[in-house]
Amino acid sequence: MEVVKEPEPNTTMRKALLVINCIILSIGNCGGPLLMRLYFIHGGKRVWFSSWLQTGGWPIILFPIACAYMYRSRTQPSSENKLFFMKPPLFIAVAVIGTLTGLDDYLYAFGMARLPVSTSSLIIASQLAFTAGFAFLLVKQKFTSYSINSVFLLTIGAGVLALHTGSDRPANESNREYVSGFLMTLAASALYGFILPLVELTYKKAKQEISYALVMEIQLVMCLFATIFCTVGMLVNNDFKVIPREAREFGLGETKYYVVSIWSAIIWQCFFLGAIGVIFCASSLLSGIIIAVLLPVTEILAVIFYKERFQAEKGVALALSLWGFASYFYGEIKQTRKKKRALETEMPSAPNRLESV
Template identity: 30%
Template sequence: MDEQALLLLKEEDEGKIRRTSVPTQLLKLKRTQWWILVFISIFFLISAQAIAVLLGRFYYNQGGNSKWISTLVQTGGFPILYLPLCLLPPSSSHSSSSSCSFTTLLCIYLSLGLAIGLDNLLYSFGLSYLSASAYSILCASQLAFNGVFSYYINSQKITVLIFFSVLLLSVSAVLVSLDDDDDSNNSPSGDSKWSYLVGCFCTVFGSLIYSLQLSLMQLSFEKVIKSETFSMVLEMQIYTSLVASCVAVIGLFASGEWMLLSVEMDEFHEGRVVYVLTLVGTAVSWQLGSVGAVALIFLVTSLFSNLIGTLSLIVTPLAAIAVFHDKLTELKMVAMVIAFMGFALYIYQIYLNDLEVQRAREAQVE
């Protein structure tokens, strides 16, 4: 039996074990109900992430300029995640945390939280210098980085399809970095090519860190925590977001930006109320996207969740064209097509893996 098929079969069996810790009502769901939950989660992840990026772009377009506030709202809405956590049975939360010590968990939360804080800051700089469409397409490079880190950190087999997926997404990112025709009208950085290149670098480097922390999070679940219950995933989201939010708050006060917030609010083009609503909406959108991602991890797999998150990066530029009238240049169109081809190759590889799992299961039955 193929080694990859055995590994996938093992992961599927572990997924069944994880589901035993969730409410019994969910275990009794019919297949149709399960698919409904999956599609609802996909909708939340794609729409919430697109809205969050567009609101972030709106914040900068209307006069917002605080990188640390933009960083904070990406994780600052984490308290709303306590709602689904409280809906879980108390026993599941305790059992999920008992497989490793409190000190070990604290180290994991701190290290991943710091990485997320740095990642959010880089994304804030990238979004401030780029249009929403260019920013989103560049973020698609996270799937390419994820393939590399999964190979070295998570021992994932890199097939020909995955290799070409990584290559195509990397080419797409390079093409976008060469196209700055529309950013002078949609970015507060003006028409400076240097600012545009800095935005590209920050976004791609942020995607690299994001992919790295995803692989490290998976490694933590498999090798250290040895538990992937729904409550454990929520706790990981909450406490790493708490650390990242603390980093953003410290940066906000250390940089002195907090003293300028009142002025920024007064000078916001759409007024103080819209300023507050924009930040609150951005924070809630990022967390709804996180809930959608967590739900897909719970209902399907973490890889599927990541792929849907990447798909939302293809949807966001289309929304940016409608909302902000971003210019859809020929080079950007080519980049979007190449990014979609890379995504499709990755999806096809998952389909082939599923076929291998099915054959392996049938062989075991025989």
């Protein structure tokens, strides 16, 4: 007797987690660059400290991990009651990814110190292409005509924004500084385009079940090692000694210096948790697409808060990004419906097989 496979019972939960992580990623992806740029606009100059803030808020993740632990202890009293479930091989892999993330943090902060928020288009334009390429090589990502169209439109949309970024060059910045920021930003985009599929590959190769609680542990370990990497840089650069003086000279005042720093650390945690959460629920490609489609939102927020100019190309980029985003999800909806129809065609044949037994 052949048994027809029913849909997995946790499909609804997986979709709910995907929506939640998309929201978390949106908050981090839009808020993180704006707060980082705010730090540099008002007199902040410590690149290593700004890098450190991107992952320095990792202790926050201990709270949801503890909540997950208490939930398991109540609902599964007979199971092995551990706070952390990460096995050594997975821990080592995540530690390496975390170190790479620390390097990426520095490259990104170096670029943001010299480029306006508008120039983040250069990051997104290349990052999505790198993510798609590495996803194909590392995790054998399957592309449909809709996903290819989405990557193309989002890349073109971000590239349109890059056409006139020179007009937004900060005052009193030399050509050499601008070019160095440009190159470091591109290096950061390439590296993070590699990190996202590498996280997905780690999920697939892990010799243990990957739950969302374990995803949070992965987030914690990644940010811990990234923070250690940036802490070494801060020690070498004597940033810890300079921070109190920089706070006193900060354009918005000493108190707001620390407020900006604390909130920056919190918001960046949303970005990293959202990014790897979307990978867990869907794929690294979707994570890269969401990061790309949020670019125009960040641009508009930069116009509102930092009085950057809203040129025509920003409107064009917004339209192309929304088009690309819609293309991707239209393709996903069609694929889901196709699978559902295929499942429904198998269902009626089940009783006939049962009757013949």
